Amino acid sequence: MMEISFFLESLIKILFLVLVVLLPLVSFLGVMLERKLSAWIQNRHGPNRIGPFGLLQVIADIPKLFFKENIVPAAANRFVHSLGPLISLTIGFSLFAVIPFGDVLPITIDGVVHNIRLQIADVNIGILYILALSSLAVYGITLSGWASNNKYSLLGGIRSSAQMISYELSLGLSIVAVVMINNTLQLDDIVKAQSGYYLFGFLPNWNIFIQPLGFIIFFIALFAETNRLPFDLPEAEPELVAGYHTEYTGMKFGMFMLSEYLAMFSAASLITTFYLGGYQIPYIETLNFSPLTVSLLQVGSFFIKFSSIVLFFIVVRWSMPRFRYDQLMNLGWKVMLPLSLLNIAVTGFFILKPLHTWFN
Numbered sequence: 001m002m003e004i005s006f007f008l009e010s011l012i013k014i015l016f017l018v019l020v021v022l023l024p025l026v027s028f029l030g031v032m033l034e035r036k037l038s039a040w041i042q043n044r045h046g047p048n049r050i051g052p053f054g055l056l057q058v059i060a061d062i063p064k065l066f067f068k069e070n071i072v073p074a075a076a077n078r079f080v081h082s083l084g085p086l087i088s089l090t091i092g093f094s095l096f097a098v099i100p101f102g103d104v105l106p107i108t109i110d111g112v113v114h115n116i117r118l119q120i121a122d123v124n125i126g127i128l129y130i131l132a133l134s135s136l137a138v139y140g141i142t143l144s145g146w147a148s149n150n151k152y153s154l155l156g157g158i159r160s161s162a163q164m165i166s167y168e169l170s171l172g173l174s175i176v177a178v179v180m181i182n183n184t185l186q187l188d189d190i191v192k193a194q195s196g197y198y199l200f201g202f203l204p205n206w207n208i209f210i211q212p213l214g215f216i217i218f219f220i221a222l223f224a225e226t227n228r229l230p231f232d233l234p235e236a237e238p239e240l241v242a243g244y245h246t247e248y249t250g251m252k253f254g255m256f257m258l259s260e261y262l263a264m265f266s267a268a269s270l271i272t273t274f275y276l277g278g279y280q281i282p283y284i285e286t287l288n289f290s291p292l293t294v295s296l297l298q299v300g301s302f303f304i305k306f307s308s309i310v311l312f313f314i315v316v317r318w319s320m321p322r323f324r325y326d327q328l329m330n331l332g333w334k335v336m337l338p339l340s341l342l343n344i345a346v347t348g349f350f351i352l353k354p355l356h357t358w359f360n
Contacts, residue, residue: 084144092262156243
């Protein structure tokens with residue numbers, strides 16, 4: 001039975017890996033969603049030529065990128081020029097390995113129930129894994145800017161490294177407060193710690209209600225980490241043509257675009273996991289659902305929260321203007337960093353003297 005259980009768990013995780021491999025398709029669908037939503041915000045039609053309502057535009061874009069000529073500037077470092085987008089893409093995929101999409105999936109074989117974890121890798125230092133990978137993401141962009149031997153690309157790479165380093169401090173410190181409250185580095189344990197209820201048994205025990213300031217800091221820092229408006233200074237078109245991917249064409253450019261959407265998806269997954277209860281569903285314990293139904297509802301709950309965050313990312317991109325570079329740096333160092341340190345101090349105070357002891 002142990003062999004069957006191991007086989008099933010391996011099979012489920014392979015299926016998850018297949019889904020990760022299929023994430024490019026999801027990302028291209030994300031591109032389509034963004035095109036349609038941006039057209040709606042700007043009161044225009046958007047893609048409407050290929051397929052019904054232009055929904056097959058993505059199918060035309062994929063082969064277009066594959067068959068475009070791969071141009072490398074004569075004075076560029078060819079190896080590093082090709083390595084840059086590969087680094088960004090690999091990191092975008094790798095972040096999903098530790099995200100828990102659900103608790104366990106019960107599968108019955110020959111009368112024996114096998115519980116399959118809905119997480120590719122339950123790493124006991126999952127938060128450190130995420131912080132390490134997010135720190136490495138800057139190398140893909142910076143190396144691409146340097147290797148292109150183009151002044152606009154280089155300036156975009158330098159801006160990106162400065163921006164990501166500035167906001168990673170606030171990002172990491174906001175996660176420190178979550179670790180202090182939940183007392184664990186495992187992402188699945190953080191999700192399970194958000195079960196139950198808060199404030200007289202009414203609100204779910206999600207970290208967004210316990211850590212509202214930390215949530216705001218984390219959210220803004222992730223916007224800066226994903227290089228999306230209003231924080232897309234590394235590829236500001238009026239100043240830097242296209243920033244660090246000015247000299248990229250064909251599928252290398254497509255890899256950068258894909259990594260940008262993967263970064264947005266992983267950011268939405270992290271927000272859902274750390275602050276929105278992950279796959280937790282409030283009051284579901286009052287309903288007499290089977291374990292299998294609960295597991296499927298948990299996965300659906302995760303993706304509903306995840307999709308809401310992705311939609312918010314898209315709406316913000318097409319609704320807000322770009323920051324000036326000095327405003328970007330001032331926000332990161334003079335506002336976000338002090339607030340994140342204050343949040344840790346306040347969190348420590350409430351851990352030493354919880355709210356419920358104030359009235360005793």
